[in-house]
Amino acid sequence: MSLRSRLALLALTLLTVFTTLPARADEGLWLPLLLKQLNEADMQKKGLKLTAEQIYSINQGSLKDAIVQFGGGCTGEIISDQGLLLTNHHCGYSQIQSHSSVENDYLTKGYWAMNREQELPNPGLTATFIVRMEDVTSQVLAGVPATGIAEAQREQLVQQNSQRVAQAAVQGTGYQAFVRPMFNGNEYYLFVTEVFQDIRLVGAPPSSIGKFGGDTDNWAWPRHTGDFSLFRIYAGPDNKPAPYSPANKPFKPRYYLPISLAGVQPGDFTMVFGFPGRTNEYLTSWGVEETYSVSNPAKIAVRDAKLRVLDADMKASDKVRIQYAAKYAGIANYWKKWIGENRGLKKLDAVRVKQQQEVEFQRWAESGNDARRAAFGGLLPELQRHYALGRDYTLARDYVSEAALGIELVVYANSLLPLLELTNRQAPAAERVAAVEKLKKGATGFFRNYNVATDQKVATQLLPLYANGTPAALLPSYVKALGKQYATTGWDAYAAQLYGQSRLTSQASALAVLDEVAAGKFDALRQDPAMKLAEAIVSHYRTAILPTYNLATDQIALLQRTYMAGLRLQQPERKFYPDANSTLRLAYGQVAGYEPADGVRYDFYTTLDGIMEKADPTNPDFEVPARLAELYQNKDYGPYAYKGTVPVAFIATNHTTGGNSGSPVINGRGELIGTNFDRNWEGTMSDIMFDPDRVRNITLDVRYMLFVVDKYAGAGHLVKEMTLVGAPDSGAGATPDKELKKVKVKRKKG
Template sequence: MKWRVLSVGLPLAAVLGSAAAHEGMWLPDQLPKLAAPMKAAGLQMPVGPLSDLLAHPLGAVVSLDGCSASFVSPKGLVVTNHHCVYGSLQYNSSPQRDLLKHGFLAAELKDELPAAPGTRVLVTVAQTDVTARVLDAQLQQLDGQARTQALEKRTQQLVRECEQDSGHRCTVKAYYGGSLYRLIKQLEIRDVRVVHAPAQGVGLFGGDTDNWMWPRHTGDYSFYRAYVGPDGKPADYAANNQPYQPKHHLQMATTPLREGDFVMVAGYPGSTDRYRLPREVAYAFEEQKPRDVAQMGDILAIIKASTAGRRDAEIRMANTVAGVANYYKNTQGQLASYEGGDLLQRREASHAKLLAWVQADPARRARWGAALQEVDELLAQRQALQTDLRWQDQIEPTLLGHAAELLHLAHERTKPADQRESGYQARDEGDWREAVTSLGKRYDADTDRALVLHFLQQYLKRDKTNAALLGALGVNAQMDEAALQQALTALYAGTQLQDDAQRLAWLERPVAEFERSSDSMVRAAVALRQHRLQQQALQRDLQGRLGKRYVRVMEALRAYRAAAGEEIYPDANSSLRVAFGKVSGRKPAVDGSDWHAFTTVQGIVAKHRGEGEFDAPAAQLAAIKARNWDGYADAKLGTVPVNFLATLDTTGGNSGSPVLNAQGQLVGLLFDGTLDTVISDWDFDDKRNRSICLDARYMLWQMKVVDKAQRLLQEMGVR
């Protein structure tokens, strides 16, 4: 069963001219315009280098395709969050060698472990404005599916040209609602290895209880290393590969961090939604998110019950549990803020002003009036489809989903290279192989079947059901629970796709073999293909029609803001961004108490319970009680700081981002926000917003005093 997070629209933007002091995930080339406020906030290094994503320090910041990270040594050592390495720890774990629980430290280079399949270190090496090639005159005239297909062909051509230089991964990113496009070229390092991760009682101390909460005492850090072939070029894992030598790496801070100090964060934030249209806000918070919360709560409870007493199954599902639990609590926090606020009313009021401004002028009305009216109805159509697709995902067994994708890949292989869909081209087949391989370590049939049965029972109670999908599963609305269980048992028993070798074999098989297969999941995938193609066509048509009008909506918004003397910055889209602010507590907090800027290791001792989420390692507790600070204590605090709060504008994807001081030195890692402000993706509040960061002094202290990682400290230039 898949967990697909569906987009509810195309991103708009937040406003530069009216932005609060610490609001904004800025494009590097926008930073020169912010030189004055950054200097006033305490920046000491020149702004110029920060506008160059290839210079120091931004050149040391990398993407992990979902998290952010940075080079911290000339030998390709990469630091990021523990939860960003968690999947690789899970992949390498077993009940006999439980890296999730005990952590990992490679004694030498040869002991470093291959990361989970599909792990990449992506180093940005170039960025080019390609708007003129994407939004040419021909595309401007197209609508619906024709527009979607033309847009895809243009971006595919740009990517093909870019990737002629082997070893690189290229993507075309849309900004400002699709009115600006940039081609981003990244060195794709495929041999990534786990170097060091602290024990679970450090890296996940506080678990779900403390997630998104303050005060926090979590050592959310771990290390990868990037490797390349003997020729210095990206290569698959091989024993004779060598550590990558980055052009830039970060230096650890040489001065202590204090409350009120300037800090900035550089990373690859995923997405924000601060200027969504009123219909999108209403759908997200009054339908999508409440449904997701209910379903995620069920998912976590079912996984827990199904894997109880089976440590192997717990390990297999650990990465899934971590991801769902994180999103579950985040979404609950967003809903709580929405229900206690007036976001929708304010969004409706601001949109009404935009509409009035457009209607007040004949030229503006002619240019943007129709799009502003049409976009609302198109959003309603797509939201109805999204609701259906979300339910279908919940009742589709994981192996059926894989079979359907492998079948689609087989069909795409029959087409000329330039006509294959994005995601199914020759460049993507290595990714497919890694995805098929990694499933073997992240799948438990009993748990999957229990999840499908639960949601199938709910789905059959809906007014609208998918007859094609139900038929492929061999079930119908008249079946009682026993009959449903029997049908699913037969479906799961009739497949060999749980076997790694079988799944890999299907990667190479032609369409004809799928069509004559007796494997139950493959048969179901074949039976569903036409229905899936019909749904895809409908989605692509809506995407094209909505995208064309959303560009116009964005143009109108930008013009409206420009008329008021304001400039805008684009919403986050997983491209490199910089945010800046200061180390700051919050007084008073929502609960009436003050939030201090720093937590300390004494809080670990106070929270320690010796089990569950609050189970710190004995060696760490002993060092704290002995006050063995080894030079890492803060003079003002009199002890080692663990986490700190900062007024940094961040979101998902920023996890693992380096937090830099006024000189561009590494002082910490961004890893979380606070539960009462996770709605900032939609509605930023400068007075309340805080990001939670790991203090680098705690990381270095833990590495030296507790984990004895002196080899790595020396490599990082630390005493």
């Protein structure tokens, strides 16, 4: 019986299945809509004092109304009734960089708006609230055959239905909407959103606080990074989203988070509310092995080479440092994460554990009735076969994305390929000129943060990695020919010629090329060596790699969807959560230290004392600002002290991933106790396999944020906006009702 036929038998069974079922302790990225059904009792048992309705509600202000997706990849939280937004320093890094120059180096010195007029606009930056979410599985799958169509065709039908559902949900409103798959496409959920466009920079500590520890401490514990920045959401006169205007007013939120000064202790309940990016918790052993043995090693090697070049050039030039600060941070972040992930997967023996799970699944599949055997009996061998078919294509894809497109000149040339296609098909002059004008605008942003000498050094390192790492059968003939041509002199000689002859290496000459194309002189673009290289790589990728890669991944997606459905049938007592996909989720756990290795025990928090212990003026990662050292010497901590120092960070067992950066960490009473900014290195494999004994999320203690804003920066006017609440035994407290009870803590002098 074919797989399609097996799926047909499965379809009737799945229509009657709804599982509500427990992951391991503290594991899970839960949909807020389902907290009442799945998690409320367990959360309250662990210390939650709220109800599910106080966390997620569409009828009254709730915690979810204080949470935003910050830009496209982070989370932020509203901490005042005037739209003040708290997120990570690294989440606001590109905005801080965009306002920086050698003369006004806000990256190095920090920035603090002392009044509303000094708050800086950030074109393109958005803050997105979730208005509501809804299970729309039946609408999305209406008319989608369970069998008999290719996965790509099924996906097309799903997308069409999803668009109709989303459009209908917001018709006649100012909201936006989208639909996301859950459980590998077994379920679909609608998210209605409100997107604000006027987001202004309010405050950011210097990098010596916001990035203290740098790449040395990244993904590590103990951690002493003041990883926060402050923004403000502005709205139109009706408190609705509006484009930037000096006339806009601070946004009045439905709800904002009160801030607790009580601190945390081991065993305290914590929850993280945010927009985690991507996890693959239900990956099979073949998927884990491909990640561990194929993809991660290739990507680590490429990024390692690129980072070495950028690091040297950034240290040699302040201009280059500012140009590449955000780029370097982004590249380094996942480079180190992948290294830690592989270490964690090895430590957990993840491939073998997955294989054992698959043995149990196969035994279950074959021990059932005819329908179960037909639907699941041959599933795992099919998955294995398609992973094997796609393995080389996955590697080739990784080398294109990381190595070939890790060269900025190739990236820029690639952005011009649509224009080249217009000239090749002799498009009308008006269409060509319009395309040129659009590309000219984009050139300004690209070249503002581009250094040609640095990029040439990167190309010298990455081209041989691309040429030698890509499976030979999948390397473009153009690149093979270059390898032979420069076999004696090396890729550095080719890079020198490439950058010496291309006219796309500076803004002035690139704009001149575009003007020539607009005037009908097409050879200026066609004959440019950077265009030839980019076209050879990208066209080969599109024709020789992507089709087979997509075919293999489409089949894996279809089979994985069936496997996910089977797992839920096989384990009816387990609570399943959907993998992260940048939608609003809640994770919960408890404050706890951990033991990373034999004989090593890490405590649950760090303090300002540790910053001073790490201080090293000869190491840029561990420079300490003079003002911070002065406050430490004078023990001038204000009301933010704990045991004679200032708490900086703490760890807990919450399940987090990329996208949770900037997420609020909230106590059992619904009060903000910190801002999530990282995971421990030993726990980075949690995107694939969660280990409650080793996985920890790292949180900036809110008391250190307040200390920096108030005592270090002298921006106490911002603290006055916030609602600070005292320790539980002081009688102060806050509850997430529609109207917040504001309990201010008196701020002591000095």
